[in-house]
Amino acid sequence: MTETSTETRSVVVEREIPFPPEKIWRALTQPHLIADWLMKNDFVPVVDHRFKLSADWGSVDCQVLEVEPNKTLSYTWAAYDLASVVTWTLTPTGAGTHLRMEQSGFRPDQRQAYGGARAAGNNSSQSWSRCWRGSSETDANGYAIRFGSFSQEVPVNWNNWCRQIHRWLSIAFTLAVIINIIAMVQERSSVGVGLLALLPLALLLLTGLYLFVLPHATRWRSARRSSGWG
Numbered sequence: 001m002t003e004t005s006t007e008t009r010s011v012v013v014e015r016e017i018p019f020p021p022e023k024i025w026r027a028l029t030q031p032h033l034i035a036d037w038l039m040k041n042d043f044v045p046v047v048d049h050r051f052k053l054s055a056d057w058g059s060v061d062c063q064v065l066e067v068e069p070n071k072t073l074s075y076t077w078a079a080y081d082l083a084s085v086v087t088w089t090l091t092p093t094g095a096g097t098h099l100r101m102e103q104s105g106f107r108p109d110q111r112q113a114y115g116g117a118r119a120a121g122n123n124s125s126q127s128w129s130r131c132w133r134g135s136s137e138t139d140a141n142g143y144a145i146r147f148g149s150f151s152q153e154v155p156v157n158w159n160n161w162c163r164q165i166h167r168w169l170s171i172a173f174t175l176a177v178i179i180n181i182i183a184m185v186q187e188r189s190s191v192g193v194g195l196l197a198l199l200p201l202a203l204l205l206l207t208g209l210y211l212f213v214l215p216h217a218t219r220w221r222s223a224r225r226s227s228g229w230g
Contacts, residue, residue, distance in 0.1 A: 010104035018096040021070040028073055028088055045073070056215040077103065082110060166207040173200040 017024060027033045029045040039053040039060070045067045053060040058079070065085065066074040074087040084105035091098040176197035 007108065008104065009106040009108075010102055011106070013101045015099050016093065016095060016097075017099050021090040021092050021097045024090055024097055024099060025070045025073075045069075051075075082106075162207055162210055166204065166211060169200045169204045169207060173197055173204055176200060 027037065029043065031041050031043050034041050034043055039055045041051055041053050043049075043051045043062075043064075045064065047064050047067055049064045051062050051064070053062060060077055060079040062075045062077055064073075064075045066072055066087075070090060072087070072089055074085060077084045077086045082105075084103050087102045087104070089100040089102075091100070179196060
């Protein structure tokens, strides 16, 4: 095997962020903030700590390699045959912070993952800046950005609202059925009472189908990106 065929490639993204390093560091290391812009996790900023990033489509296995508060964070990123290393470097500037992200370890045969990561990085400026604004302590915009797709915003609140509506509709449907049973026992049943449960049932069907399809659609989109940054 030639030396060229064994070389790995890296994707580097650099941006100027109008926030101090301390604020960006919190977004990179506090689990509840990581969940806002990335995925659910059990991250702890301790060297050798193993953690998992979880989403509907699956998970990413990681291990912390380096921690230098407010300066450097590095960890492995292993998923779908992609064994890479993600390194964040924070450098204070007069306007805020120069943020550098490098994902290294793309093999020559992982062209799709590498190409997707490069495309995401080249188009990330506006979305990345909004990501830090949205994930700064309060998540004011209600948006998160997928780790691996800086160029696309995801309205995460919609999925949460849909699940909540589905629960309330389940309660409404149950109450409507109970009312129907009481009306039948008291021999007061009517067409209006009988149709009372149809509206929540129809809406339950719609929200249920959406929630059923959601993880499959997310898994399909993720498979197309080969679980890289793109």
